[in-house]
Amino acid sequence: MYYPYFRGKQYELITIRERAALMAENNFVPIIEPVKDNLSPLKRSLDELTKHNAQFILIVNPKFGDLKNNPTPLFKDLIEDNLKDYTDLMLGYIVDANSNLIDIEDFVYEYKDFSIALIHHGFPNGKDLKEATNKDNVKKHIFIDRLSGKLYQKQFKGCERILIRDGFEKQKNADYPEREHFSDLHITYDDEGMKGFGDFLIVGDDYMESGGPAYAVAIHLTYIDKEGDMFIRHFVSDRTSTPTDPAGKFFEALEKLKDEIDDLESLIFKSSASEEFLELHKRGHFPGLGYVKKLSMIHHVELMADFLKRA
Numbered sequence: 001m002y003y004p005y006f007r008g009k010q011y012e013l014i015t016i017r018e019r020a021a022l023m024a025e026n027n028f029v030p031i032i033e034p035v036k037d038n039l040s041p042l043k044r045s046l047d048e049l050t051k052h053n054a055q056f057i058l059i060v061n062p063k064f065g066d067l068k069n070n071p072t073p074l075f076k077d078l079i080e081d082n083l084k085d086y087t088d089l090m091l092g093y094i095v096d097a098n099s100n101l102i103d104i105e106d107f108v109y110e111y112k113d114f115s116i117a118l119i120h121h122g123f124p125n126g127k128d129l130k131e132a133t134n135k136d137n138v139k140k141h142i143f144i145d146r147l148s149g150k151l152y153q154k155q156f157k158g159c160e161r162i163l164i165r166d167g168f169e170k171q172k173n174a175d176y177p178e179r180e181h182f183s184d185l186h187i188t189y190d191d192e193g194m195k196g197f198g199d200f201l202i203v204g205d206d207y208m209e210s211g212g213p214a215y216a217v218a219i220h221l222t223y224i225d226k227e228g229d230m231f232i233r234h235f236v237s238d239r240t241s242t243p244t245d246p247a248g249k250f251f252e253a254l255e256k257l258k259d260e261i262d263d264l265e266s267l268i269f270k271s272s273a274s275e276e277f278l279e280l281h282k283r284g285h286f287p288g289l290g291y292v293k294k295l296s297m298i299h300h301v302e303l304m305a306d307f308l309k310r311a
Contacts, residue, residue: 001027002186002304003057003142003162003198007064007207008034008042011294016045019301024054026305031057031092031119031142031164031198035065035207039077046078050086057117057142058083059092064207090115090139095123096147105132115139122147126155142198144205153193162196163189168204168232173216174240182222182232186307202232202296213243214289217250219257220296221274222303223267228311233260233268247286254281269306273299 004023006012016023016030023030030049034042049056058078060071067074083089091114093107108116117140123129126148141156145165153161167183182199189197202220219235235256237249258281261268268274273295280287 001196002308003029003031003164003196004301004304005031005164005198005200005205006033007203008032008036008045010041011290012203012297013041013045015294015297015301017048019298020045020048020054021052022301022305024049024052026308027055028301028305029055029057029090029196031059031117033059033062033064033092033094034067034074035062037066037073039073043078043082046083050083050088053088055088055090057090057092057140059094059119061094063094063096063121065209084114090117092117092119092142094119094121095129096121097124099123101125101128101132104129108133108135108138112137117142120144120148120152126152130155130159157193160195161193162198163192163194164198164200166200166205167222167230168200168202168220170204170206173214173218173236176218176220176234176236179231179233182230184229186230186304187228201300203293214246214249215243216240217246217253217289217292219250219253219277219292221257221268222300223269224303224307225267228307235260246289250286250289250292251281251284257281269299269303271299271302271306273302 006016060074062068091111093116095104095118114137116138118133118138120141120143140160140162142162142164143153145163163185165183165185169180185197202222217237220232222230222232224230235253237252239249239252254277257277260266261274261278276295
């Protein structure tokens, strides 16, 4: 039902590893696009997923990072050596404006012993693609919302269709509003004719190798309102004009987060991550900005698990 889309950077992989059991328990299907040529962290995350018999989709033709246009290590060092007999693995294949129909057909045929999910990322001709990939091993069609229109999606009616919508509007940290809408797809995906939905968590679809200097520090926590709609709360540091003192700016943002959570009328879900934020405040400890992002991702995964259990 829920398909969180991860790119395989350090803290995204740590999030997967630390919440593999939760995702397996709730039948989440993480989509993982590897972006680093050091495959050891990815292997550790996949080991956790397989240990808990989790379903997952591993993209084999990444469009970003070290493995762009060079997927050979993924097949040689991961799939052929470790995963070829794991039945809950699905190979993800991105089809975009640069994809060739013949190459797509060849891939589907060559890996006919694997289940395949096509990730629709701007391919222009849905009708021909549907005819070319109407094979038993093509199990899912996953649409990136802003890159595949309704008419294109309609070409695959009758197939298992998943819609991924980016709810995170990336901005400079200093420019984030206090709160903004994130997504209602967790409620409306069935109205869209979809069998499942996903998002890019609190990272967004825009890929960056690394961030610049932190003129401001922002902590992002998603929450669900009383009508079931999803919003995101941005806790931004007071100081935003220089790149100095990220630790001090973190505590400025953390103080706002603590005040929000302590409010008896707060809608922030009491996740393990929100509790850890409070513990960091109590200890006066700054764990680094990557760790802060990890906690926000874990919070989102736990929020989705809680919502879907109650729904």
